[in-house]
Amino acid sequence: MKKVLFSALLVSLLAACAGQDVKDQPKAAVEDRTATQAGADAKSAGQQSVTANPLKDPSNILSKRSVYYDLDKSDVKAEYKPMVDAHSKYLTSHKDAKVAVQGNTDERGSREYNIALGNRRADSVKNMMNAYGVSNSQIETVSFGEEKPRATCQEESCWKENRRSDIVYQGE
Amino acid sequence: MKFLNKLAAALILLAGFPISAAYAALTIEIVGSGANQIPISVVPFAGENALPPGITAVVAADLQRSGLFKIVDPAGVKPEPHDPAEVNYPDWRARGADALAIGSVLPRPDGKLEVRFHLLDAVKQVQLDAYSYVIDRTLARATAHKIADQIYEKLTGDVGVFSTRIAYIVKSGLRYELQVADADGYGAQTVLASKEPIISPSWSPDGTKLAYVSFERKKPIIYVQSLVSGQRQVLAQFKGNNSAPAWSPDGKQLAIVLTKDGSSQIYLINADGSGVKRLGYSSGIDTEPSFSPDGAAIIFTSDRGGSPQIYRMTVSGSGVQRLTFEGNYNVSPRFSPDGKSFTFVQRVNGSSFHVALQDLASGQMQVLTDTRMDEAPSFAPNGKMLLYATEIGGRGVLAAISSDGRVKQRLSTQAGDVREPEWGPLLK
Numbered sequence: 001m002k003k004v005l006f007s008a009l010l011v012s013l014l015a016a017c018a019g020q021d022v023k024d025q026p027k028a029a030v031e032d033r034t035a036t037q038a039g040a041d042a043k044s045a046g047q048q049s050v051t052a053n054p055l056k057d058p059s060n061i062l063s064k065r066s067v068y069y070d071l072d073k074s075d076v077k078a079e080y081k082p083m084v085d086a087h088s089k090y091l092t093s094h095k096d097a098k099v100a101v102q103g104n105t106d107e108r109g110s111r112e113y114n115i116a117l118g119n120r121r122a123d124s125v126k127n128m129m130n131a132y133g134v135s136n137s138q139i140e141t142v143s144f145g146e147e148k149p150r151a152t153c154q155e156e157s158c159w160k161e162n163r164r165s166d167i168v169y170q171g172e
Numbered sequence: 173m174k175f176l177n178k179l180a181a182a183l184i185l186l187a188g189f190p191i192s193a194a195y196a197a198l199t200i201e202i203v204g205s206g207a208n209q210i211p212i213s214v215v216p217f218a219g220e221n222a223l224p225p226g227i228t229a230v231v232a233a234d235l236q237r238s239g240l241f242k243i244v245d246p247a248g249v250k251p252e253p254h255d256p257a258e259v260n261y262p263d264w265r266a267r268g269a270d271a272l273a274i275g276s277v278l279p280r281p282d283g284k285l286e287v288r289f290h291l292l293d294a295v296k297q298v299q300l301d302a303y304s305y306v307i308d309r310t311l312a313r314a315t316a317h318k319i320a321d322q323i324y325e326k327l328t329g330d331v332g333v334f335s336t337r338i339a340y341i342v343k344s345g346l347r348y349e350l351q352v353a354d355a356d357g358y359g360a361q362t363v364l365a366s367k368e369p370i371i372s373p374s375w376s377p378d379g380t381k382l383a384y385v386s387f388e389r390k391k392p393i394i395y396v397q398s399l400v401s402g403q404r405q406v407l408a409q410f411k412g413n414n415s416a417p418a419w420s421p422d423g424k425q426l427a428i429v430l431t432k433d434g435s436s437q438i439y440l441i442n443a444d445g446s447g448v449k450r451l452g453y454s455s456g457i458d459t460e461p462s463f464s465p466d467g468a469a470i471i472f473t474s475d476r477g478g479s480p481q482i483y484r485m486t487v488s489g490s491g492v493q494r495l496t497f498e499g500n501y502n503v504s505p506r507f508s509p510d511g512k513s514f515t516f517v518q519r520v521n522g523s524s525f526h527v528a529l530q531d532l533a534s535g536q537m538q539v540l541t542d543t544r545m546d547e548a549p550s551f552a553p554n555g556k557m558l559l560y561a562t563e564i565g566g567r568g569v570l571a572a573i574s575s576d577g578r579v580k581q582r583l584s585t586q587a588g589d590v591r592e593p594e595w596g597p598l599l600k
Contacts, residue, residue: 100390100391108523108525108545109501109503109517109519109525109547110460110473110480110503110504110517110547110548111371111372111547111548111591111592112371112372112415112416112429112459112460112473112503112504113457113459113460113473113480113503113504115371115385115392115413115415115416115429115436115459116413116429116435116436116457116459117457119412119413119431119435119436120435120436120457123431123434123435140411140412141412141431142390142391142392142412142413143391143392143413143431144369144387144391145371145392147369147371147387148369148387154566
């Protein structure tokens with residue numbers, strides 16, 4: 001019981017300190033406002049007018065957000081290029097829009113190496129967007145490594161689902 | 173060492189020896205033992221019942237867990253000796269004990285307790301060591317660990333690490349907790365709880381702080397948290413990822429990995445978050461830095477050659493040299509405390525991951541573990557044991573193995589996955 005109380009106290013202490021970061025760097029553009037779950041798209045789609053937002057329209061390619069990779073690989077396969085290009089086109093015509101490209105890996109191997117590998121996957125999407133003409137100021141690449149798997153079984157059917165980059169718009 | 177040499181070599185495989193865990197988050201099971209076990213009897217101290225959980229049970233469990241001692245049961249020797257003058261050495265030789273730990277716990281007028289301890293050589297019939305500690309009642313375990321450290325050091329010639337602590341992450345459902353516990357798994361305390369992942373805890377050299385990576389703001393950000401006050405601050409939250417913190421031996425700087433300038437690269441940053449400086453330049457991934465004990469070199473993982481391998485560079489970023497050549501996936505390097513070797517994780521046959529050890533001078537490499545999904549090895553501060561994460565039955569557990577591969581331990585919790593362990597420093 002003591003331990004629980006101690007933990008609770010500590011957590012609330014931490015919560016109190018969390019706002020007082022010593023460093024006053026500008027916050028990264030899309031930080032804190034990105035969707036947390038893959039399911040967020042579907043949920044919010046129900047609350048908005050579908051036709052009003054091409055990003056949410058299931059019949060629009062812009063509603064597709066995920067790029068999948070082979071084991072240990074980070075190149076964007078040709079099948080995903082039309083989807084990435086559609087987002088690039090949207091971003092070049094909506095200069096106020098910003099995206100986070102979130103890279104993920106399967107669960108095998110070093111967690112830190114997987115952070116780096118997930119970042120390289122996200123970068124491969126960003127590079128494709130840059131080549132199309134999207135400004136770096138509209139894109140932040142981040143990596144979840146193996147930490148936030150969409151599928152949790154310990155076999156290839158799940159691993160391939162988790163070798164993935166997601167394009168998440170600011171505000172989603 | 174002389175003492176040890178005189179002992180007959182005996183290989184005794186211990187059966188599972190789970191330690192009672194009423195208050196523990198971690199249970200430790202020994203699954204192997206050293207080749208040379210020193211037979212020692214730890215006689216219950218007079219008056220130790222005044223100090224729950226007692227002293228000698230903890231001392232004996234520490235020594236046994238190291239795999240280097242065989243505990244000789246003292247039951248039946250009458251009267252139980254508590255002072256060197258009361259020892260009848262032939263009693264102990266008859267039981268096969270080469271060493272004997274005896275002592276007493278005495279109440280003091282100020283309410284504190286005095287713990288007296290003697291270590292005796294039962295063969296030579298001489299006292300090897302004697303200590304007296306004046307303590308509060310709450311410090312029974314800590315005092316027992318100190319006594320075990322004294323015995324270990326006197327009889328093996330190496331520094332004991334029973335008084336050290338470990339840090340690790342427990343994932344239960346959707347909850348992540350960064351915990352710190354004694355090296356024997358007792359006294360676990362939650363340092364941070366979060367609904368988002370926490371990885372890569374790293375002890376400051378003085379043992380008062382932990383650096384770690386938290387995803388609470390939807391991306392990896394490095395924090396430094398005081399274990400004394402509980403207060404924490406952001407160390408690095410640059411654009412992109414901030415991860416893989418490693419303290420320099422003087423505690424003034426950390427090596428970290430950032431993606432603010434492109435791919436994952438190694439930077440140095442002051443412990444207060446100021447003065448970030450890029451160290452390496454490669455077009456590939458550079459990550460998982462680890463300082464040499466003298467602070468002059470850093471080993472790290474890089475895939476600049478096409479697959480992840482271990483490299484070394486000076487702390488100024490020059491003289492980059494590849495260290496591993498066997499296999500196509502070598503990651504998570506850590507320098508040994510004496511700076512002569514390093515541990516890392518090697519992928520074998522494309523699918524299993526093992527803790528390996530490589531000598532820096534000879535380049536000789538040895539795979540230590542037979543567990544299959546090993547991650548994140550770190551050395552005990554005396555270099556004799558390695559703590560790492562692995563999987564048993566699909567669940568994350570911690571395991572430890574001696575640097576000669578003989579002694580093996582498993583540490584597990586009743587529920588949840590345990591991962592990302594790091595053995596803390598010796599406390600001065």
